[in-house]
Every structure is written in C-alpha cells, then in structure tokens.
Amino acid sequence: MTPLVLLDLVLGAVVLGLVAATLWSGSRARMTMLFIGFGGVVALVWMRLGAPDVALAEAAVGAALTGALILRAQGSVPAPLPERSRPWIIRGLVAGLSVAVFGALAWALISLDWKARPGLERVVEARLPESGVTNPVTAVLLNFRAYDTLLEMAVLLIATAAVWCLGRSSETPQLPPDDPLNLALLRPLVPLLCIVAGYLLWLGAFAPGGAFQAGAVLSGALLLLLVAGLPRAPGQMDTLRLRATIAAALLVFLGVAAATAMSEATLLQYPPHRAKDLILVIEAALTLSVAYTFLVLFQGGRPPPREVRA
Amino acid sequence: MMSMVATIFAAFLMLVTAVALMRVACGPTTADRMLGLQLLGTSLTALALLLGVALDRPRLWDIALVFAVLASPTAAVFIASMRLRTRSTESDSA
Amino acid sequence: MNWAEILATSLFAAGCFFFVGGAAGLLRFPDVLTRLHALTKADNLGLGLIALGAATLADNAWGGLKVLLIWLVVMLTSATCGYLLADQAHTSDLEKPK
Numbered sequence: 001m002t003p004l005v006l007l008d009l010v011l012g013a014v015v016l017g018l019v020a021a022t023l024w025s026g027s028r029a030r031m032t033m034l035f036i037g038f039g040g041v042v043a044l045v046w047m048r049l050g051a052p053d054v055a056l057a058e059a060a061v062g063a064a065l066t067g068a069l070i071l072r073a074q075g076s077v078p079a080p081l082p083e084r085s086r087p088w089i090i091r092g093l094v095a096g097l098s099v100a101v102f103g104a105l106a107w108a109l110i111s112l113d114w115k116a117r118p119g120l121e122r123v124v125e126a127r128l129p130e131s132g133v134t135n136p137v138t139a140v141l142l143n144f145r146a147y148d149t150l151l152e153m154a155v156l157l158i159a160t161a162a163v164w165c166l167g168r169s170s171e172t173p174q175l176p177p178d179d180p181l182n183l184a185l186l187r188p189l190v191p192l193l194c195i196v197a198g199y200l201l202w203l204g205a206f207a208p209g210g211a212f213q214a215g216a217v218l219s220g221a222l223l224l225l226l227v228a229g230l231p232r233a234p235g236q237m238d239t240l241r242l243r244a245t246i247a248a249a250l251l252v253f254l255g256v257a258a259a260t261a262m263s264e265a266t267l268l269q270y271p272p273h274r275a276k277d278l279i280l281v282i283e284a285a286l287t288l289s290v291a292y293t294f295l296v297l298f299q300g301g302r303p304p305p306r307e308v309r310a
Numbered sequence: 311m312m313s314m315v316a317t318i319f320a321a322f323l324m325l326v327t328a329v330a331l332m333r334v335a336c337g338p339t340t341a342d343r344m345l346g347l348q349l350l351g352t353s354l355t356a357l358a359l360l361l362g363v364a365l366d367r368p369r370l371w372d373i374a375l376v377f378a379v380l381a382s383p384t385a386a387v388f389i390a391s392m393r394l395r396t397r398s399t400e401s402d403s404a
Numbered sequence: 405m406n407w408a409e410i411l412a413t414s415l416f417a418a419g420c421f422f423f424v425g426g427a428a429g430l431l432r433f434p435d436v437l438t439r440l441h442a443l444t445k446a447d448n449l450g451l452g453l454i455a456l457g458a459a460t461l462a463d464n465a466w467g468g469l470k471v472l473l474i475w476l477v478v479m480l481t482s483a484t485c486g487y488l489l490a491d492q493a494h495t496s497d498l499e500k501p502k
Contacts, residue, residue, distance in 0.1 A: 003317035033343040064380035068387040173390035220383040329427040341493040385485040396496035
C-alpha cells in the first residue's frame with residue numbers, strides 16, 4: 001500500500017463519516033457547524049485531486065464565507081430541528097432516487113476511458129498563447145468562455161436584487177464594542193486580507209488563483225470591518241457607492257463586450273496583444289463586485305437608506 | 311522520498327482532524343463546536359502545507375494562506391452572532 | 405535524504421506531536437475554557453513546527469517567507485479570537501443545549 005493510497009483511504013473515510021454525522025444530526029447547531037467543516041475538508045479533496053483553483057475557491061467561498069453566512073443566520077434564529085413529518089414512502093423514494101443517480105454517475109465514471117482523455121485540454125493548450133494568460137483555467141473563464149462569466153455576473157446582480165426584495169437586513173451582529181482586541185485583530189488583518197486578495201488576483205494569470213477567490217478574501221476583510229462595528233464600514237447603509245460597486249463587474253464586462261463587438265465585429269473577441277490587459281481590468285472589477293456581493297448577501301436584506309442614520 | 315514521508319504525515323494529521331470534527335459533533339455547547347472548527351482550520355492549513363510537499367506542488371501553499379487568513383473573519387462572525395443571540399434571548403426573557 | 409529533508413521530517417514529526425496534544429486536549433478536557441487552552445498549543449507550536457519544516461523545503465526565499473507569514477497569521481488569529489471566544493463563552497454560552 002503506497003502512502004498515497006493510505007492518504008486517499010483516510011481522506012475518503014473522514015469525508016464519508018462527516019457526511020453521515022452531518023445528516024444524522026439531532027440539532028441544527030450540530031448540523032450547520034459540521035457542514036461548515038465539510039466545506040473545509042472538501043477543499044482538501046480538491047487539492048488531492050489536482051484541482052488547485054477549485055480548492056482555492058472551495059476554501060474561500062465554500063468553507064469560510066458560507067460558514068460566516070450560516071453562522072450569522074444561525075445566531076439570530078435559535079430553534080430545534082423540525083420533526084420528521086414526511087411519510088416513509090416519500091423518504092424511501094427520495095433515497096432510492098439518490099442511490100440511482102449516484103450509481104449512474106459512478107458507472108459512467110468507471111467506464112470512462114481515461115487514456116483517451118476526451119476533454120478539451122488539448123484544444124485549450126493549443127490556443128493558450130493567444131489568450132493573454134498562462135493559467136488555462138483563467139484563460140477559459142475570462143477569454144474563451146467569457147460570455148459565461150458575463151452571464152454569471154448578471155446572475156450575481158440578480159441575486160443581490162432578489163435578496164434585497166426580501167426585506168430589510170436584520171440587526172448586524174457586532175463584537176463587544178470598545179474592546180481593544182477588536183482593533184488589535186483588525187489592524188494587521190484587514191490590510192493583509194486586501195494584500196492577499198490583490199496577490200490572488202495577480203496570481204490568477206499564471207497560477208491557481210483569480211478574481212473569484214480574490215473577491216472572497218476581500219469580502220473577509222469587509223466582514224471584519226462590519227462585525228467590529230467600525231462606523232464607516234461598508235454594507236451598513238444603502239448608498240449609491242455600494243450599488244455601483246456591486247454592479248461594476250457587469251458594467252465593465254458589458255463595456256468590453258460592446259467595444260469588442262464594435263471594433264472586431266465579434267462579441268468578446270479580445271485582440272491578442274490586448275488580451276492580458278483586458279482580462280486584468282475585468283478581473284479587478286470582478287473582485288470588487290464579488291466581495292461586495294458577499295457582503296450584502298451576508299446582511300441578508302436591504303440595509304437602511306442613508307437618511308435614516310441619525 | 312520526501313513526498314512519501316509528507317504523505318504519511320498528512321494521513322496521520324487527517325486522523326487528528328477527525329478528532330476535531332468529533333468535538334464539533336459532540337460538544338455540548340455551540341462554543342465547543344466553534345473550537346472544533348478552529349482546530350479544523352489550523353489542521354487544514356497544516357495539511358495544505360503538507361500536501362504541497364507531498365504532491366510536489368508549492369502552489370498549494372497559497373491555499374494554506376487562504377485558510378489561515380480567512381479563519382479570523384469566520385471566528386469573528388461567530389462570536390458576534392453568539393453575542394447577538396444572547397442579547398436577544400436576554401431581552402426576550404427580561 | 406539530504407540534511408534538509410531529515411530536518412524537515414523531524415520538524416513535521418514534532419508538529420504532529422503537538423497537534424495530537426491539542427486534539428487530545430480538545431477531546432478530553434472538561435470545559436470550553438480548558439479546551440481553548442489546549443487548542444492554542446496546537447495552533448502555535450503544531451502549525452509552527454510544520455510550517456518550519458515546509459519552509460526548509462521551499463524552492464526559494466519567497467516560499468519560505470510565505471510559509472512563515474501563514475504561521476504568524478494563525479498565531480495572531482488564535483490569540484485574539486481565543487480571547488474573544490473565551491470572553492463570550494464566559495459571559496453567555498455556558499448553558500448546555502444546542
């Protein structure tokens with residue numbers, strides 16, 4: 001048994017045990033906290049499977065930010081889990097369906113011919129020099145399939161609008177005020193989070209990284225500012241600046257799309273000598289928008305407008 | 311050779327992680343569960359470092375950096391949310 | 405194995421030892437505050453030794469510095485958040501449920 005097989009076995013056992021423990025939970029707190037832990041462990045699985053971009057995104061978004069979201073929601077709604085009221089036949093049907101889908105996927109995966117490598121890797125690699133970056137994931141996300149990313153930005157904006165339609169944001173959780181440790185935590189960490197976000201943004205061109213991961217790290221900084229109760233922290237009031245930042249990515253992307261459509265006569269076809277700059281500009285706007293979108297989703301509703309604040 | 315050694319240590323550290331998760335699952339109070347998540351975060355950072363050595367991909371150390379740096383916003387949000395819940399239950403029962 | 409790898413291996417082993425200690429404390433100590441104490445040992449020494457081991461295997465100085473930065477960040481986080489958590493647990497959450 002090679003060490004790698006041992007690692008895989010232990011990792012798999014931990015993941016499966018964690019899933020079982022999460023689903024068989026008696027209390028909401030246990031289920032949600034285990035789920036947050038699950039996000040972190042899945043990032044590890046992605047690392048082992050050789051997908052560092054996905055692992056980065058999972059670590060930042062799936063573990064840390066989703067965790068923050070869940071913790072905030074849980075903190076304001078203490079309640080036991082509802083009784084299991086569904087009849088057993090429906091539960092049996094759902095279980096049977098899940099097993100069937102899993103079995104089909106497993107069979108498809110096992111019967112796949114890995115030697116033939118039917119994916120698009122070779123096509124992407126052949127065209128990588130034209131894309132302006134050397135990381136194939138970034139090239140696909142922001143150049144070859146930029147249209148998909150543009151639509152994703154629109155989806156994020158719509159999600160923000162939908163959440164804002166649900167009503168006002170509930171009271172923001174705050175750390176104990178006037179505690180000197182709040183500033184002790186913030187002073188090194190907020191600038192560091194911003195620097196790490198910039199580092200990940202720059203890194204995305206040639207190594208695992210990119211705008212989504214950078215935006216997630218930046219929103220960590222914004223969450224710290226909000227929760228420490230700093231008076232001018234973003235996300236507390238519904239201002240034009242907040243809305244503009246959330247919409248920035250989509251607007252920039254649309255601008256680039258319009259410019260390329262007019263000059264090259266093909267939508268989102270970057271001229272190869274400009275591709276790197278265009279990608280950087282779009283990614284920078286994306287980082288800001290993603291960060292502020294996480295912030296407003298964390299708030300869970302529309303913040304009060306500016307006039308209300310005394 | 312080094313990557314094999316690092317892989318063994320990583321497998322071992324995963325068991326330690328499982329122990330932390332047990333505290334998340336069992337810990338009677340919510341604070342216990344948060345402690346388990348804190349240990350999980352630190353173990354995942356260490357595991358990311360070890361996997362970077364084991365799989366010979368130093369780029370995985372960036373993931374360790376992200377784990378480390380995003381631990382405090384998550385913890386701060388937890389503490390603030392607990393404080394909010396305590397204050398609201400106190401004012402409810404007052 | 406050259407000397408760097410031997411050093412790294414021993415550092416990894418020492419780091420794992422402290423992690424085991426931290427985990428054992430987390431599992432066996434009776435109380436939130438005592439468990440927090442055990443936890444900080446794993447954070448500081450466990451991760452620190454593993455980080456040092458990784459730093460000796462880094463390709464260049466930047467990799468080593470990045471790893472040390474990770475260690476410093478985790479120490480800062482565990483120290484301040486440990487205190488804040490203890491303060492909060494002490495003033496509110498010592499009830500059983502959830």
